[in-house]
Amino acid sequence: DAKTTQPPSMDCAEGRAANLPCNHSTISGNEYVYWYRQIHSQGPQYIIHGLKNNETNEMASLIITEDRKSSTLILPHATLRDTAVYYCIVRVRPNTDKLIFGTGTRLQVFP
Amino acid sequence: DVKVTQSSRYLVKRTGEKVFLECVQDMDHENMFWYRQDPGLGLRLIYFSYDVKMKEKGDIPEGYSVSREKKERFSLILESASTNQTSMYLCASSPNGGPLYGYTFGSGTRLTVV
Numbered sequence: 001d002a003k004t005t006q007p008p009s010m011d012c013a014e015g016r017a018a019n020l021p022c023n024h025s026t027i028s029g030n031e032y033v034y035w036y037r038q039i040h041s042q043g044p045q046y047i048i049h050g051l052k053n054n055e056t057n058e059m060a061s062l063i064i065t066e067d068r069k070s071s072t073l074i075l076p077h078a079t080l081r082d083t084a085v086y087y088c089i090v091r092v093r094p095n096t097d098k099l100i101f102g103t104g105t106r107l108q109v110f111p
Numbered sequence: 112d113v114k115v116t117q118s119s120r121y122l123v124k125r126t127g128e129k130v131f132l133e134c135v136q137d138m139d140h141e142n143m144f145w146y147r148q149d150p151g152l153g154l155r156l157i158y159f160s161y162d163v164k165m166k167e168k169g170d171i172p173e174g175y176s177v178s179r180e181k182k183e184r185f186s187l188i189l190e191s192a193s194t195n196q197t198s199m200y201l202c203a204s205s206p207n208g209g210p211l212y213g214y215t216f217g218s219g220t221r222l223t224v225v
Contacts, residue, residue, distance in 0.1 A: 034213065043115075043201050044154070046213025099214060100170075101146075101154040 004088045009106040012082075018075040020105050022088030025069040031091055033064060034099070035073045037084040044087065044101070047073065078109045114138075117202050117217040124224050130189040132220050134202030141207040143185035144214070145169075145177065147198040154201065160185055161207070192224045 005023040012018040024033065035047040048055055048062045050071070055062045061074040075082055087104040118133035136143065144159040146169075156169030158177040166177050174196060178186045185204075189196055199221050203214040 036213065041219070043203070043216025043219055044214070045216070049213065099144075100156065103151075103153045 004090055004102050006086075006088050006102065006105045008103070009108070011108050011110060012075075012078045014080060014109055014111050015077055018078040018082065018107060018109070020073040020075075020086050020088075020107065021070065022072070023070045024088070024090045027068050027090050029068075033062065033068075033071050034089045034091065035060070035062065036087045036089065036101075037082075038087070038104070039081075039084045047086075078107075080109050080111065083107060083109045115202055115204055115215050115217040117200075117220050119220050120218065122220055122222045124189075124192050124222065126193060126224055128189075128192045128224075130192045130222070130224075132187040132189075132200055132202075132222070134185045134187070134217060135183050136185075136204040136215070137183065138204060138206070138215065139182065140204035140215075141182070142205045143179065144203045144205075145175075145185065145187045146201045146203065147171070148201060148219075149198050157187065192222075194224050196222065197224045198222060 032049050032051050034049040036044040038044040047059050048057055050062045050064055064071045085104040085106050087101050089099055115136045124130050142161045145157045146154045148154045155171050157171055157175050158169050160166045160179040163179055163182050176188045199219050201219045202217040205214045
């Protein structure tokens with residue numbers, strides 16, 4: 001599975017958009033981009049995933065560049081409850097569905 | 112609400128004890144996973160299972176074993192607990208086939224080995 005690079009930490013003001021970047025320059029054509037987050041003392045939570053088109057759900061939007069070498073997770077109106085570690089993961093989906101986590105980006109939303 | 116339930120939130124065990132960490136999911140998922148999480152190291156995969164009685168080693172299986180006798184239950188076993196197994200343990204499940212859904216994680220078991 002391809003490796004990802006994320007900044008270790010970011011800050012965002014409450015109510016503003018949080019844009020979390022991820023670099024995955026070695027991604028293969030059949031690898032998906034997944035985003036999870038982990039709020040302190042809880043298990044990780046699935047946010048969104050995509051292959052090559054931009055995706056949006058009730059939690060966030062995912063923008064994938066045309067060459068698929070990077071992506072951005074967008075939280076349109078960050079709240080204090082969005083303070084968490086955000087993980088970007090790229091992987092093929094074999095039958096075993098194995099996910100390998102990196103160290104993620106610690107997002108701090110401040111009032 | 113669908114859930115992955117881990118039997119204990121906090122656990123304290125003595126060195127050399129045999130420890131069982133239990134995980135149950137109610138979503139009829141085929142795949143189940145055990146991770147441990149340590150500061151600075153992130154989440155690391157210990158074992159996973161894609162079917163009843165099937166298991167595969169993850170990245171750090173040494174000192175652990177697993178059991179999956181029923182589809183909904185996946186147990187992690189520390190045969191002889193050691194202090195370097197003090198960690199947060201997270202269980203997860205995911206379905207096979209169809210659209211790509213994410214994993215569902217439990218709330219974790221914080222194990223301290225003294």
